[in-house]
Amino acid sequence: xxxxxxxxxxxxxxxxxxxxxxxxxxxxxxxxxxxxxxxxxxxxxxxxxxxxxxxxxxxxxxxxxxxxxxxxxxxxxxxxxxxxxxxxxxxxxxxxxxxxxxxxxxxxxxxxxxxxxxxxxxxxxxxxxxxxxxxxxxxxxxxxxxxxxxx
Numbered sequence: 001x002x003x004x005x006x007x008x009x010x011x012x013x014x015x016x017x018x019x020x021x022x023x024x025x026x027x028x029x030x031x032x033x034x035x036x037x038x039x040x041x042x043x044x045x046x047x048x049x050x051x052x053x054x055x056x057x058x059x060x061x062x063x064x065x066x067x068x069x070x071x072x073x074x075x076x077x078x079x080x081x082x083x084x085x086x087x088x089x090x091x092x093x094x095x096x097x098x099x100x101x102x103x104x105x106x107x108x109x110x111x112x113x114x115x116x117x118x119x120x121x122x123x124x125x126x127x128x129x130x131x132x133x134x135x136x137x138x139x140x141x142x143x144x145x146x147x148x149x150x151x
Contacts, residue, residue: 012126015060033057035067044078045071061126073121080114083107 013019034053037046053070056062062070086107087093095105123131 012061030063030065032060032062033064034062035064035070038067038071041071041075042078044081045074048074048077056125059126066125069121069124073118073125073127076114076117076121080111080118083111083114087111 008016034057037049037053041049049070052074053062056070087105093105093108094102097103119128122128126132
């Protein structure tokens with residue numbers, strides 16, 4: 001049984017600036033790039049793949065062997081969009097039981113499960129603000145604070 005934090009990939013440590021070759025010898029090096037899109041992905045998932053894949057590779061967060069996890073992420077995003085389109089109102093998220101009580105519909109439960117899967121796979125690629133917080137790339141961007149910057 002594993003204890004403590006999940007080990008961070010060596011590439012994430014390089015980008016964060018805390019890679020030490022004497023301590024971080026785990027993990028095989030993987031070439032950075034966008035893997036080939038699987039043929040089994042639906043069209044909406046392939047569209048997300050074409051958008052997200054190059055962005056992750058440009059940041060150095062996607063390697064050629066990460067295709068399966070990226071495919072799962074893109075498939076979940078496409079299914080989430082489809083289920084969300086079906087849930088147009090709060091009434092769509094409710095379903096009656098045979099006794100007449102209103103309960104959460106199956107589609108709402110599926111949407112929530114897909115949401116959790118998307119967040120989990122996003123973390124693997126630095127796709128959430130907390131996952132990116134320790135990653136530093138060569139180009140630092142200036143934060144636009146709008147009117148708040150004048151305070």
